[in-house]
Amino acid sequence: MRSEDIARLAGVSRSTVSRVINNYSNVPEETRRKVLKVIEQYNYSPNSSARALAGKRTDTIGLFIVSIAERNSATRVYRNNYFSPFIDAVIDTANARGVYVLVHSIFSVHDYAKIKQAFIERRMDAGIIVGTEKDIGVIAEVAAMGYPLVIIDYSPEDILRLVGKGRIAVINSTDDKGTREIIKYLLDSGHKDIGILAGRDNTYSGRVRYETYRKTLIENGIEPRAEWDLKGEFIKKIAEQAVVRLVKTGNLPTALFCCNDDMAISAMDVLSRENIKVPDDISIAGFDDIMPASLVKPALTTVHVPIYDIAGKAVELVLGMIGDTAMNISTYTMETKLVIRESCKKPV
Amino acid sequence: MRSEDIARLAGVSRSTVSRVINNYSNVPEETRRKVLKVIEQYNYSPNSSARALAGKRTDTIGLFIVSIAERNSATRVYRNNYFSPFIDAVIDTANARGVYVLVHSIFSVHDYAKIKQAFIERRMDAGIIVGTEKDIGVIAEVAAMGYPLVIIDYSPEDILRLVGKGRIAVINSTDDKGTREIIKYLLDSGHKDIGILAGRDNTYSGRVRYETYRKTLIENGIEPRAEWDLKGEFIKKIAEQAVVRLVKTGNLPTALFCCNDDMAISAMDVLSRENIKVPDDISIAGFDDIMPASLVKPALTTVHVPIYDIAGKAVELVLGMIGDTAMNISTYTMETKLVIRESCKKPV
DNA sequence: CTGAAAGCGCTTACAG
DNA sequence: CTGAAAGCGCTTACAG
Structure with a gap:
């Protein structure tokens, strides 16, 4: 017909x-x-192809999940507690607005080209990019083609400086405020020896959380200690190894701030195996408030990142930008919230 | 260009x-x-539209997630521990084969039409349908249009009887074997009073798990008791209410077989609040082996459903069917596996 | 208010 | 081996 x-x-x-x-x-x-x-x-x-060819929209947005770090490991996107709900939320929101969602995963540097290709092939009207190590080069190229892009977790300064012109919206959460709050909470409970299990520092949120941790300690007259400065890269496995090494030194802080919940849960696993009690022997704080955070025992004290709201905002922005050809780079920041559960208490 | x-x-x-x-x-x-x-x-x-219009494939498959039951609740797809990894796995597998994935969620009976529409608009070469209450009418219509379809968790007999002709593959897991194994495990541990928290019976796996539970008990000389036959509908909230009512009766079985892990975890929450110890006072068994199953305390004894393998198989089948115009209805069954953890023990 | 015609960017018989 | 031409199914100036 x-x-x-x-x-x-x-x-x-x-x-x-x-x-x-x-x-x-x-x-x-x-x-x-x-x-x-x-x-x-x-x-x-x-016929959607005929429509698109004759000049109409595709009514499709692209969702690109970048996770280079996990490329060769078993921890692909589908096991990622953070991206998974984000993908689902984007689909839900977009579908509710009558828009189709083409989802693509980017696992290698080589795959970055796929983002550009999807636009060159005119498969979508706009795109949302989320993940670690988003390639600014590709972002600049797509922006230069004139396609709207929403990017999650990226330094607005970097975008402004390196891309310059485009139809781009950047969405972040208040990682600084969130970090400050949870560190202050630990401080106010009486902790002075607060270690960190840091995330990837080529990630905006990774850098902000790390730097805010240090800044907050220093502002409160505490010098961060190098031996409690662990690198976890936001990845369970790496975090696990770092915590194992820490335990071996026999010199534990009274609290450990983990830059995401995945790492916090890994840390708790290691500690539990080593018979170190959380929160009695050491307090564990997380970040993100992924679903398992409330299920583990003790339930994790963490910072809630409004991942569903971020996804909803991303869809809303991207759809708005499709109709508006103005070159414009804007930034949005979504509110985090401290969630106090059971994994932290006063130091003994 | x-x-x-x-x-x-x-x-x-x-x-x-x-x-x-x-x-x-x-x-x-x-x-x-x-x-x-x-x-x-x-x-x-x-240009992909021009190609498709000129007779080439779209190189796109559709993934439809049906979850009518959760339509009006806060528990949309993105919170669903079962579908989420499935979506991600399909995307991963398809992308690795150079195929795009259009993901759509179906929340109301009215939305069923979207499945047909996506095909009528020629947005995809084939589709995968997963979820609860998949509409056989829509499946028959899409099949009649000649598009390949892979359906997860559907009675092969129903498809054969009600659709008749089409390019259809049905994938299920060995829910019967899995149920039998976990019930036998309970029986062998000495349990005789085994209750059930059943899933949705308009779901194939829901029916099979329920019926196999009953059959296995009866085969072992035990008559299933009506007061321990709870309806949980595969939904956390409903399961919770059912368990609360059970606890109120004061008449608990020594073991409760929950037809999915979500319900098992809900049950454990209720029991924990009521100060009933798992597994000391009551054993809890689940089904699916979703990610939180290993994280809760006590870790859940359950039946592993190979959701990643199912997703991979679905993609493989659907891509194979695109090139093959033969009308053919086939069925595949993926192996489940008993996973013994901590939530079950001998009855006292 | 409405139709004939051009055009979107490809692929594929067809003819050579 | 290769090009000219038709055709895929729409939308949109254009003309009336």
Whole structure:
């Protein structure tokens, strides 16, 4: 069934059928009804490729999940507690707005080209990029092609400086505020020996959380100690090894701030195996508030990152930008919230 | 940049450019190289809409997640521990094969039409449908249009009887074997009073798990008791209420078989609040082996459903079917595996 | 208000 | 082996 068939059946031309479908104002109510009736009767929907080719939108957005770090490990996207709900939330939100979502995962530097390619092939009207190590080069190239892009967790300064012009929105959360709050909470409980299990520092949130941790300690008259400065890279396995090494030194802080919950849960696993009690012997704090955070025992004290709101905002922004061809780089920041559960207590 | 530009730059016709791109055999190596060089130089990729319109594939598959039951609740797909990894695994597998994935969520009966519409609009070459209450009517209609479909968790008999003809593959797991194994495990530990927290019975796996539970008890000379036959509908909230009511009766079984892990975890929450110890006072068994199952305390004894393998198989099958226009309905069954952890022990 | 026609960017018989 | 031409199914100036 093509528009021509509908036209014949309704006794009008293809032009009129198209006008009805695209809701043009200059078609009389009676004609519209007549055409609509046939369309409905035959369950007709225009061929999306033909529409797109003739100049209409694809009504599709691309969602690109970048996770280079985990490329060769078993920890692919589908096991990632952070991205998984984000993907689902984007799909939900976009579908509710009648937009299709093409999801792509980027596992290697070589795969970055796929982002550009998807746009070159005109498969989508706009894109959302989330993940670690987002390639600024690709972002600049897509921006130069004129496609709207929403980027999650990226330094706004870097974008401004390195991309310059484009239709770009950057969404971050208040990692600084969140870090400050949870460190202050530890400080106020009486902790002075607070270690850190840091995330990836080529990640904006990784850097902010790390730097805010240090700044907050120093502001409170405490010098961060190198031996409690662990690198976990946001990855469970690496975090686990770092904590094992820490335990071996026999010199534990009274609290450990883990820059994401995945690492915090890994740390708790190691400590539990070593018979070190959380929170009695050591307090563990996380970040993100992923779903398992409330399920582990003791339940994790952490900073809630509003991942669903971020996803919703990303879709809203990207759809808004499709209709607006103005070159414009904007930044949005979503509120984090301290979530106090059971994994932290006063030091003994 | 269009194929015509490439043609001009390479000194050939559009036909030849197309032949090179589509890897036709009848173009001399030298011509091929010449064209390829220009293509690479300008980073050209054909417009996907134009290709599709001219008769090529879309290189896109649709993934439809149906979860009607959760329509009006806060528990949308993105919070679902079962579908989430499935979505991610399908994307991973398909992307690795160079295929795009259009993901759609179906939350209301009205949304079923979207599945058909996506095919009518020619947005994809084939589809994978997963979830609860998959609409056989829509499946039959899409099948009648000739599109390949892979359906997860559906009664093969129903498909055969109600759809009849189509390019359809059904994938299930060995829910019968899995249920039998975990019930036998409980029985062998000495349990005789084994209750069930059942799933949705309009779901194939829900029915099989329920029926196999009953059958296994009866085969072992035990009559299932009505007061321990709880309806949880696979949904945390409903399961919770059912367990609360059970606890109120004061008449607990020594073991409770929960037809999915989500419900098992809910049950453990309720019991923990009521100060009933798992596994000392009551053993809890689950099904699915979702990620939190190993994280809760006590870690959940459950049946592992190979969700990643199912996703991989679904992609493999669907891609295979795209090239093969034979009408054929086939069935695949993936192996489950008993996973013994800490939530079950001998009855006192 | 409405239709005929051009055009979107490809692929694929067809003819040579 | 290769090009000219038709055609895929739409949308949109254009002309009336």
